[in-house]
């Protein structure tokens with residue numbers, strides 16, 4: 230598909246044909262979870278109808294075919310991130326689990342008490358809490374790199390955090406789920422590496438909108454979650470450099486992750502299986518593979534161009550709504566737009582928009598510390614996907630004007 | 638537009654949400670508690686002053702949140718004036734039923750001040766906005782400092 234044709238894209242999402250409260254669905258909550266194209270739905274249903282058995286240990290036809298289909302997802306994820314080796318892809322349930330895996334295994338197994346972990350002031354709770362737990366259990370320090378008022382990472386302050394040589398790991402978002410800001414991942418990694426620290430990037434949002442190349446970034450760990458990338462829930466990816474994964478202890482024990490077991494001791498399977506205890510999310514893996522292939526077929530150039538146009542349109546239209554303030558003005562940003570209205574609280578905005586068939590999110594977006602940094606309790610947030618249209622943004626902006634009138 | 642939300646965003650709720658009458662911290666109080674809805678970030682604090690007979694002599698609140706939670710807190714202050722702790726708990730149980738189902742047999746009279754919120758059951762994601770101040774009030778009466786509408 231060379232030319233981006235949003236109508237034909239939309240036609241591939243059965244749910245977009247639904248009406249909500251008698252109105253056409255205007256779905257502007259893709260940053261929370263994206264809708265699923267027919268290709269993903271069919272792949273999952275098809276697997277269950279024609280080709281399903283437990284994987285990795287069966288000696289029969291169904292198991293072999295299912296193993297192949299599931300393992301194709303590992304190849305797809307490796308391709309998507311441009312990983313050097315498919316064994317660097319660990320399947321997890323979601324981004325949260327990927328981050329917890331690193332915090333647990335790399336954190337307790339490799340980092341030393343007294344070393345510091347750096348996060349930023351615009352992290353999702355899933356990239357804050359695991360590091361607090363590591364701090365409390367293991368005696369690491371937790372440092373927070375500040376952001377500017379525009380919602381960009383303060384790079385000078387970030388670099389200053391390394392001065393005492395204690396930082397062992399940086400865990401920072403690649404794109405904020407509240408402000409839409411991208412972080413300068415390449416610089417983040419360069420600075421960390423120059424000070425001997427490893428870097429985990431939370432790509433939950435970024436991977437949906439931009440081509441990610443973990444080798445060009447030289448990222449040590451990279452996580453994303455399938456359900457935001459037009460794939461199913463229950464499957465996510467942790468990329469880790471092979472040498473790092475090899476050096477890390479497993480974090481959950483069970484079937485599939487061992488090489489041999491006696492009552493006295495066990496030896497671990499190779500990476501990545503060492504980290505994949507128990508029967509995995511087989512159908513979801515197959516769905517993720519389909520989602521990745523679907524995204525690749527459209528191409529990140531086309532996706533990024535479409536979304537850049539939408540974001541520019543949204544910023545212009547929404548800024549023109551009286552009393553509306555856009556939260557976050559980063560130079561390098563994507564299609565996640567948080568805002569407040571002078572006369573209406575975010576929840577009231579969301580409820581009224583919902584009655585007009587428009588789905589947005591309202592609240593702290595799992596980023597309470599960021600809200601506090603911004604001096605806010607909550608924002609409303611419109612976020613765009615591959616299927617979002619300029620007309621939907623016009624409907625949003627026009628309806629927001631009416632919401633404000635309603636609360637006069 | 639939005640005519641269909643007037644069941645919840647009726648004149649009383651809009652007025653109480655915008656200009657609450659009882660949104661103030663009590664200078665002298667016997668009990669206080671905070672309420673927190675971690676799902677959405679709404680926060681409320683309630684202060685209570687008891688009369689000699691331990692009934693509620695005065696209630697004040699501070700709320701950071703939506704129209705629904707502020708209006709609910711404001712109406713609650715009037716609903717519980719002069720009530721004992723046990724009465725208040727029974728009212729909360731009744732109000733919860735009202736907020737979740739839209740109907741509450743036998744509680745129409747005691748809950749009359751809360752009736753403007755009856756339509757909140759049509760808005761499931763907003764029920765906790767309406768009950769949050771009650772959670773805080775009950776926590777204050779029970780001598781607990783904090784509560785949640787989770």
Ligand SMILES: Cc1ncc(COP(=O)(O)O)c(C=O)c1O
Nearest residue numbers: 323324325353355406431433454
């Ligand atoms: C930036 C960011 N990190 C992490 C997550 C957590 O994703 P999940 O809930 O799928 O683990 C999200 C999603 O809400 C997110 O936006």
